[in-house]
Amino acid sequence: MEEQVIGYRPRMTDAGVRPTHTVSVINEKGETKQVEIAGELPLTIQVDGHEIVTLMTLGTQPELLALGYLRNQRLITEIENIESVRVDWSTESVSIQTKDGTGGQLQEKLTGRTVTTGCGQGTVFSCMIDGLYAVKLQPIALRQSQLSRLMKSLAPYNEIYRSAGAVHGCALCSDGNVEIFVEDVGRHNAADTIAGKMWLERISGRNKVFYSTGRLTSEIVMKAALMEIPAIISRSGITHMGLHLAQDLGMLMIARMKGDKFLIYNGQEHFIHDL
């Protein structure tokens, strides 16, 4: 449905905060130094006045994070049903107003909570799992030359990580180019923020590649699948359940990507060694 209704956007605040803070530290020599650290703020998501969850986030794109969270959790299915997205840091909350007042029925969906894994872990509700089984990924062929171009395109990103560390970066990429790059203290938040932007701007995940600096755990593979992205790449490692999901979903999975080195964990039939 989305592609047909390009025009509509909910009314949204633009309440992003600066991602880093300068603090004074003492090093091993006893010298005082000024260093940057990453922000971390609680953001409580409320739909039609009903509290859904509180996320800990860098806070740079809270509106897109809230949208993407609701989208990836399949708590709201149509962007056209969202009237407004208002972030108020004084109450550390984002208030989403729907047109049909669906917020009242969300409570029953908020059962079967799963606390997911490690870096970029989050909370998965059963309705997200149901959404996952509805996903049919369309495999893409990825060339090693594209992958190599993509790694070069990604090099300039990860700004916050370079200055402050303690964040993860996720990217939506197409044919060697970075379309969206988001960093957050929670890798799951970075993925959800990308999903929010994709939802808002009707960007399809098909023929795209999802990149993460962090590990490919079950949750990140799930989120990529919910965004209909058929290929996932990480600089880091993977978990057994992340691999199982990628296998079930037919997702191309490449990890341990460092420079020109990488390992293909699943979907090698969709990968072309052309270098």
Next chain:
Amino acid sequence: MEEQVIGYRPRMTDAGVRPTHTVSVINEKGETKQVEIAGELPLTIQVDGHEIVTLMTLGTQPELLALGYLRNQRLITEIENIESVRVDWSTESVSIQTKDGTGGQLQEKLTGRTVTTGCGQGTVFSCMIDGLYAVKLQPIALRQSQLSRLMKSLAPYNEIYRSAGAVHGCALCSDGNVEIFVEDVGRHNAADTIAGKMWLERISGRNKVFYSTGRLTSEIVMKAALMEIPAIISRSGITHMGLHLAQDLGMLMIARMKGDKFLIYNGQEHFIHDL
């Protein structure tokens, strides 16, 4: 209270699973290789038949993880109240039986859920926050020479990380020695597993140092505080809220620990540069 009742232990299974799996991958040259990946299993915690949460874990010490989770969340206050801890991987669950059937009253405590940050993130219930305010940390003095010894003692650990990556390690340390070291796909799980062992064996966190390979976010600082550990060290960075909590709690906070280099973010008055 704990110190007074050394003897009692709940009846427990010993259902730890092997942490890694060997899988076949294709590298950048098109060569097939065998590599290790970290396990990731869902474990649903049930207390007196009431479902509390599902964690994604490496699964090596599920009984201690469940105990530590309940302990750090302040859902059960006395180990003596726990009759048995039974893990059954066929149902991916751990069943905790209490003596007073407190499980029935836990549901109301399971409100005000917060999904915490990034690496080792988890879910924090309001009752945990209340527990946090009850904590009074007793500051310890840490010498640079002790810290240097500690780093040498930690070097041989992180086995799973070295073979498979995708895990974090946490340790309870005292005067340069590693008392407990736990790795998990979720850093919060590693911390909770340590808390479970401390609870079971009546090990106090006072005069101890908590070490993590991962970032010091608000959640990890909270967990260390709930274990009454007055000093926290990380090889990685910190977040702004992690620092704020350490400041409020008077916790010695050292991060970016690499070899003999490190940065003191809080509590330098408790640190002695003796090298």
